[in-house]
Amino acid sequence: MGYLTANGADPVTSIGIAAAHGYDMISFRLLPAGGETLPPLLDDDALLTEVKAALRDTGVTVADVEMIRIGPHCDVEDFRPFCDRIAELGARHVLVAVDDTDTARCQDSYTAICQLLGSYGLTADLEFMPWTGCRDLASARRLVEGADHQAAAVLVDALHFDRCGATLAEFADLPRGLMNYLQICDGPKPYDSSDKALISVARTARLIPGDGGIDLAAIARLIPADMTVSVEVPNQALAAEVGPSEVARRALEATKRLLGD
Secondary structure, rough: OOOHHOOOOOOHHHHHHHHHHOOOEEEOOOOOOOOOOOOOOOOOOHHHHHHHHHHHHOEEEEEEEEEEEOOOOOOHHHHHHHHHHHHOOOOEEEEEOOOOOOHOOOOOOOHHHHHHHOOOOOEEEEOOOOOOOOOOOOHHHHHHHHHOOOOOOOOOEHHHHHHHOOOOOHHHHHHHHOOOOEEEEEOOOOOOOOOOHHHHHHHHHEOOOOOOOHHHHHHHHOOOOOOOEEEEEOOHHHHHHOOHHHHHHHHHHHHHHHHHO
16 A cells, blocks of 8 residues: 555554555655655654554555655765664665756766665665656666666656656566566546646546556556555545545555456
């Protein structure tokens, strides 16, 4: 269950939702994506203790944690406290996004982040998004291959894949070793392609698989059978209507249908 699928629920409640509906793993956001207010999981020891207890009691594990953003002035040592914290949660992967548009500098920063995360046994999963410094699958693959590090990986998000103009052939050509997990959701079509609108949908108005216009069946046919799938369906309007738990249930049920499970 992707972090955004909790649709605003606190971390302990999110774990309960995930467990209730049969999710195996969950993700958390400890560093902001766009200035939003986050639960203080990064520095609240009491909350961390509660979360660890909930994970232990339910058997849900932590797949990935969000997010490291690569900016023009990126000091990887700034992320060491974050790494120390998520290591306590037993996380496996870290979502990395790119704000820097200087390709050479971004490559150096991403490579350094791979080295840092690798020292913790974590992976650096680079998510391409059309409004960022890493806009498409080809760009993400270049950065990942340029890092030449075992922690480096590409993160494919079905919404961004559809919006950035990437092709199924590009996805099929992506070596299995360059991907640890992917994110599944649906999205409206037609759609407003402005950055503002793309960001709004991505953060607040994704659709349950099958409710939108993305060719998820074609994407699903290319997903390796042993790939970890993150169900990422933030939909604030639907959550306000039926509750975050019901959104999470519907999203998982639809994803299982999509994947033939």
